[in-house]
Amino acid sequence: MNRVFRWGLIGPGRIAHNFARGLAAVADAKLYAVASRDKARARSFAAQYGDARCSDSYEALIADPELDAIYIATPHSHHFDLVRACLDAGKSVLCEKPLTVNAAQAEVLFALARERRVFLMEALWTRFLxxxxxxxxxxxxxxxxxxxxxxxxxxxxxxxxxxxxxxxxxxxxxxxxxxxxxxxxxxxxxxxxxxxxxxxxxxxxxxxxxxxxxxxxxxxxxxxxxxxxxxxxxxxxxxxxxxxxxxxxxxxxxxxxxxxxxxxxxxxxxxxxxHRASGFEYQIEEAQRCIREGRLESPVIPHTDTLATMRLMDALRAAIGQRYPFED
Structure with a gap:
């Protein structure tokens, strides 16, 4: 692994700015690559936080052999497919909360992470503050x-x-x-x-x-x-x-x-x-520590905790009659 931990970022939207500001406060890490379907948006984001590579292809970023991990900050509906693509490519992932839309999707991703021997964590920054x-x-x-x-x-x-x-x-x-x-x-x-x-x-x-x-x-x-x-x-x-x-x-x-x-x-x-910076720096440091130690999950927010919360949210949505069209 590189001496400086190299992060890729998919989805340079609102929450991604908190990640980038937090990352700037982590001494041994850098924002190495940014991907957005709108390349101009990726360039604008990267210009604020250094000299990161820019791409309008998620696939190209995921395939980049220089990356140590990928942070995903797209809308919730895109998390499952993007995390799965990263895991299939052997890339460690820190994915914005909620990790997926429902528990069934999360179960698939955690099983895949275990199979591929790759780190996966839901980015729920609160627990690390x-x-x-x-x-x-x-x-x-x-x-x-x-x-x-x-x-x-x-x-x-x-x-x-x-x-x-x-x-x-x-x-x-x-x-x-x-x-x-x-x-x-x-x-x-x-x-x-x-x-x-x-x-x-x-x-x-x-x-x-x-x-x-x-x-x-x-x-x-x-x-x-x-x-x-x-x-x-x-x-x-x-x-x-x-x-x-x-x-x-x-x-x-x-x-x-x-x-x-x-x-x-x-x-x-x-x-x-x-906080030292945006507050996201603490979950970034935890993810890096786990990845460098060869862990597949963090003890602070293990897979079982994410699954338990996802199952609760499934049940709560069912109780009030809310279901997304793509879940049918």
Missing amino acids: PIYGEVRKWLDEGRIGEVRLLSSSFGFKAPRNPQDRLFNPQLAGGALLDIGIYNLSVSQWVLRRNPEHFSASGHVGATGVDEQLAATLDYGEGLMSQFHCTLRAETANDFWIYGSEGQIRIHPMFWGATTATLSNESGELTLARP
């Missing part, structure tokens, strides 16, 4: 006693454009896959297990995607996680962990938080752990 390390310490030390309830929201008022990926069913739009995944993934991370059952309600809009969803996940013995996600209104966007002896608040925007507050009988403690 420094403040989440502090929250985990508080939980493991029992600073709030026994966890009893989780409560969170993720919402903003999105411009109503039927062609935008958020509202376009052909691009696997909707609130749950795009933003609700954070509420689910952090809940799973806090509790380290799957719910026994759930209840959910949602609003499927005129374009056929879920614009709003509220759910209660029941983990048994009175332990619950309640959350809502919406494209229709601005919400508090924080994450609360309530225990028998106190509470933890992960401040807005919880999915990219730098601050958390612990409150218990000893008083209140607020910690700040700023």
Whole structure:
């Protein structure tokens, strides 16, 4: 492997800028190649972040023997085919969340990654952020006693454009896959297990995607996680962990938080752990570490965790009657 870790990037859209800014803060890595179906867009993106090669061919980038790994940042609906092509070519992959549109697709990709002996990880950056390390310490030390309830929201008022990926069913739009995944993934991370059952309600809009969803996940013995996600209104966007002896608040925007507050009988403690750059640098470093060590997955967000979240999202979408046309 090259001394400097060489990344390829497919899909230089909005989220890809966060990746590129994070990558610039990783000392032994560089953005080596960028691919977009619009080559001018690839050139414009590359010009902002160095001297990366540019291409209008995803296939050409995937075949480049100089690359150590590929980051995929296309709309959700394209993830499965692109990840599969990368794995077939023996390329390690960091793919934006959600890894796929449904659990069946994820199962195929994880099986292929094992067969090809290639690293694959869902790029859910939240779990790698420094403040989440502090929250985990508080939980493991029992600073709030026994966890009893989780409560969170993720919402903003999105411009109503039927062609935008958020509202376009052909691009696997909707609130749950795009933003609700954070509420689910952090809940799973806090509790380290799957719910026994759930209840959910949602609003499927005129374009056929879920614009709003509220759910209660029941983990048994009175332990619950309640959350809502919406494209229709601005919400508090924080994450609360309530225990028998106190509470933890992960401040807005919880999915990219730098601050958390612990409150218990000893008083209140607020910690700040700023990002070095965009916050994506931590998941990049984890992916590189795993690849260099020959691992096929990261212990921070293993394949089983991604699959568990995908299965939950499948079930939640089914409960509110939301299904994408290409799933039929």
